[in-house]
Amino acid sequence: MRKLPAAFYLTDDVIHAAQTLLGKLLVTRFDGLYTSGRIVETEAYNGVVDRASHSYNNRRTARTEVQFGKGGKAYVYLCYGIHHLFNVTLAPEGHPLVVLIRAIEPVAGIDTMLARANKSSPDNSLGRGPGNVTRVLGIHTAHSGDSLQKEISIYDDGYVLPPAEMGVSARIGVDYAGQDALLPYRFYIKGNASVSGPLKWRT
DNA sequence: CAGTGGATCGTCT
DNA sequence: GACGATCCACTGG
Numbered sequence: 238m239r240k241l242p243a244a245f246y247l248t249d250d251v252i253h254a255a256q257t258l259l260g261k262l263l264v265t266r267f268d269g270l271y272t273s274g275r276i277v278e279t280e281a282y283n284g285v286v287d288r289a290s291h292s293y294n295n296r297r298t299a300r301t302e303v304q305f306g307k308g309g310k311a312y313v314y315l316c317y318g319i320h321h322l323f324n325v326t327l328a329p330e331g332h333p334l335v336v337l338i339r340a341i342e343p344v345a346g347i348d349t350m351l352a353r354a355n356k357s358s359p360d361n362s363l364g365r366g367p368g369n370v371t372r373v374l375g376i377h378t379a380h381s382g383d384s385l386q387k388e389i390s391i392y393d394d395g396y397v398l399p400p401a402e403m404g405v406s407a408r409i410g411v412d413y414a415g416q417d418a419l420l421p422y423r424f425y426i427k428g429n430a431s432v433s434g435p436l437k438w439r440t
Numbered sequence: 441c442a443g444t445g446g447a448t449c450g451t452c453t
Numbered sequence: 454g455a456c457g458a459t460c461c462a463c464t465g466g
Contacts, residue, residue, distance in 0.1 A: 248466070282458080288456090296452095298451075299451090300452090315449070315451085316450095316458065317447080317459050318447080318449035319459070319460075323460060324458090362461095366459065369459090369460080402454050407457070409458075409459095413457080413458095414458095436443090441465105441466085444463085444464080445462095446461095449456105451458105452455095452456095453456105
């Protein structure tokens with residue numbers, strides 16, 4: 238188990254980072270409660286030139302300011318008034334590149350996850366979908382801006398994803414982005430039961 | 441499995 | 454004042 242170093246997050250290659258994060262362990266430790274899950278689905282958001290990105294066209298607001306800082310922090314925002322979506326920020330200061338974590342396969346602290354999700358037994362939906370990822374890991378908008386070297390962190394446990402098992406598709410839920418909605422910026426582990434989206438985009 | 445519709449509120453125009 | 458980088462329950466096949 239090796240925590241991803243601060244240097245990992247300073248890349249400008251958001252596509253490669255989104256691919257590399259597949260198979261890594263996303264870990265939280267809040268109030269002594271340890272939970273972790275393997276990242277099985279990601280999406281790249283390519284900053285100022287990406288219509289699907291909150292920072293498109295260099296738009297800076299209080300909400301998106303974290304994206305413009307040095308990479309290696311959490312960017313968490315509220316979606317549809319209900320769901321908290323967790324992103325990893327990347328790149329040196331001034332480059333608002335992020336990777337959305339869309340699904341995890343629960344690994345440790347399953348009882349805690351079940352309690353947070355108000356469920357009694359584990360199933361494939363526990364870490365499926367970006368809203369569920371934050372729910373079971375206990376992440377919410379107040380954590381936006383937090384370092385990924387503290388309560389929230391990402392580990393490499395030696396898992397290696399065979400290249401043939403990585404799936405690629407367009408991103409989900411970004412129809413408003415015009416042509417950019419078609420970009421092949423979503424990455425997932427083929428056949429993994431925790432991956433979200435339509436069946437054809439899970440196999 | 442696919443399709444539909446309600447929930448719910450911070451953010452930006 | 455409109456609208457989401459979504460989820461769930463429910464319908465029908």
